[in-house]
Amino acid sequence: MKEKTWCPLGSRCGGCDYANLPYSIELKLKRDYLKKLFFYIDVPEVIPCRSVEHYRDKVQAVIGERNGRIVSGLYIKGTHHVIELRGCRLEFEGASSILASVRSLMKSFSLAPYDEDRRTGDLRHVLLRHAHNRNEVMVTLVFGTDRFRRKKEFACALVQKHPEVKTVAWQLNDEKTSMVLSDNDIRILYGDGYIEDEICTLHFRITPSSFFQINRSQTEVLYETAMRMAGLRGKERVLDAYSGTGTIALIASGKAGRVIAVEENSAAVEIAKENARLNGIENVDFVSADASLFCKEAAKKGVKFDAAFLDPPRSGCDERFLSSLIKMGPEKIVYISCNPETQARDIRYLKNFGSYYVRRIQGVDMFPRTSHVESVALLTKAPENDEAGRSFAGKGKHRDDRERKYGRKR
Ligand code: SAH
Numbered sequence: 001m002k003e004k005t006w007c008p009l010g011s012r013c014g015g016c017d018y019a020n021l022p023y024s025i026e027l028k029l030k031r032d033y034l035k036k037l038f039f040y041i042d043v044p045e046v047i048p049c050r051s052v053e054h055y056r057d058k059v060q061a062v063i064g065e066r067n068g069r070i071v072s073g074l075y076i077k078g079t080h081h082v083i084e085l086r087g088c089r090l091e092f093e094g095a096s097s098i099l100a101s102v103r104s105l106m107k108s109f110s111l112a113p114y115d116e117d118r119r120t121g122d123l124r125h126v127l128l129r130h131a132h133n134r135n136e137v138m139v140t141l142v143f144g145t146d147r148f149r150r151k152k153e154f155a156c157a158l159v160q161k162h163p164e165v166k167t168v169a170w171q172l173n174d175e176k177t178s179m180v181l182s183d184n185d186i187r188i189l190y191g192d193g194y195i196e197d198e199i200c201t202l203h204f205r206i207t208p209s210s211f212f213q214i215n216r217s218q219t220e221v222l223y224e225t226a227m228r229m230a231g232l233r234g235k236e237r238v239l240d241a242y243s244g245t246g247t248i249a250l251i252a253s254g255k256a257g258r259v260i261a262v263e264e265n266s267a268a269v270e271i272a273k274e275n276a277r278l279n280g281i282e283n284v285d286f287v288s289a290d291a292s293l294f295c296k297e298a299a300k301k302g303v304k305f306d307a308a309f310l311d312p313p314r315s316g317c318d319e320r321f322l323s324s325l326i327k328m329g330p331e332k333i334v335y336i337s338c339n340p341e342t343q344a345r346d347i348r349y350l351k352n353f354g355s356y357y358v359r360r361i362q363g364v365d366m367f368p369r370t371s372h373v374e375s376v377a378l379l380t381k382a383p384e385n386d387e388a389g390r391s392f393a394g395k396g397k398h399r400d401d402r403e404r405k406y407g408r409k410r
Contacts, residue, residue, distance in 0.1 A: 007089060013076075026368065026369070027045065030046045030373040031043060034361060034363050038358065038361045044363075047364045049215065049365045049367075056090045056091045058130070059099075060126075060127050062075055062125055071103070080116060090368075092128075092132075094135075098165065105161075109150060111154075119174065122144065123144075126141060129208065129212070132217060136195045137162070137165045137166065138167040138206065139167070140181075141189075142181065143173070168188075168189045169189060186209060193207060202279045203275070204247060205278065215366045219366070222374055225376050226336055227255070229378040233255070236305075237259075237307075238256045238305060239295075239309070240309045241295070242312045243272060244265075244311070246269075246272030249272070249286075250281055253281050254281075258285070259283060260285050261284055262289055262295075263288065263289075264290050264291065265288075269286050269288040292317075295324035299328050304328055308328075310333065314342065316342025319349065325350075326353060326356075331380060332379070333356060333377075335379065337374065337376075358379055362375070364376060
């Protein structure tokens with residue numbers, strides 16, 4: 001059934017590319033997109049999201065002013081003009097009511113929205129993180145100036161209105177930037193400074209600045225898909241590259257001998273170690289380093305892995321990382337990607353320079369209503385005469401033509 005008015009903002013916000021399409025068509029478009037990129041293998045249907053609304057557990061609101069009224073919303077794509085958003089159908093339920101309370105408390109505490117051009121005012125952004133399982137919320141108030149003295153009082157008033165808010169933090173961001181958070185310290189006004197969620201029966205700590213998948217319930221589906229593909233048996237040496245707060249490494253640890261997790265953001269690594277302690281896991285080593293540099297050194301020393309999980313940012317992996325990975329020779333590579341185009345590029349490299357072949361591709365819909373789709377690929381090394389590997393790598397004789405067209409080597 002065609003929905004005509006998914007959102008009163010229409011296309012002005014730029015968030016919901018597929019707002020007015022039936023979900024089944026959206027899933028088909030996402031699958032078609034993957035089919036084009038991975039034309040040489042059968043691409044199954046994209047795993048749908050259980051809920052196409054209220055799945056976002058992270059909400060970032062800009063505070064602005066309109067006709068003398070305090071509003072919260074977001075920047076119009078590519079500009080610094082704020083459009084008012086009174087409730088978004090993608091955000092977790094309860095987010096808009098917390099934001100409404102922040103706006104009304106701003107009035108009671110005589111706070112003004114921060115004006116970026118004049119560098120006046122107070123509150124600039126509000127960042128909400130939601131722990132799905134426990135329905136706990138963490139609020140980070142980002143100020144553009146540091147003149148407000150009653151921050152703790154403000155935090156307590158907010159908690160009184162919303163008992164689900166377990167932590168309130170604040171940060172000063174007076175830089176000319178569209179980034180929500182700056183590099184300044186984050187101070188805690190109320191609570192422990194983190195909230196906890198559960199994924200695949202493990203507990204994870206979420207702090208204001210740490211990366212955590214936005215759609216908590218579908219994350220479980222994503223990680224289960226990755227684990228199934230890896231098919232670990234209990235003894236393997238496993239690499240988790242781009243490990244964030246250690247989610248994949250810790251989930252894999254129950255089925256592996258030892259896991260090495262590499263992440264460049266040292267704050268995320270500290271949380272990952274805390275997460276390991278929280279779950280009583282001792283067979284994971286966390287390394288705070290650039291994945292390419294770490295792997296280059298490890299490969300030089302002759303380090304080997306049986307399996308590797310890769311979960312890089314949108315830009316994908318660089319060639320230094322991929323060439324070192326090939327040297328470390330994992331039998332299986334499970335590549336999770338939020339940008340299938342860079343994933344396809346990196347897979348081409350692994351095939352051309354390491355003889356790794358794609359055995360499976362699985363799309364997982366983490367972001368309904370948007371054009372984004374997460375893709376998980378299983379690659380294994382194909383022995384010289386492995387017909388299965390060859391046919392998975394490219395369908396029959398058309399492979400060579402296609403490779404000529406799309407390029408064999410970069
Ligand atoms: N696997 C994690 C995080 C994935 S997001 C999860 O599922 O939650 C990608 C992560 O890669 C981010 O934490 C980012 O800080 C990290 N990263 C980006 N470039 C990196 C690099 N060159 N070396 C190591 N980590 C990097």
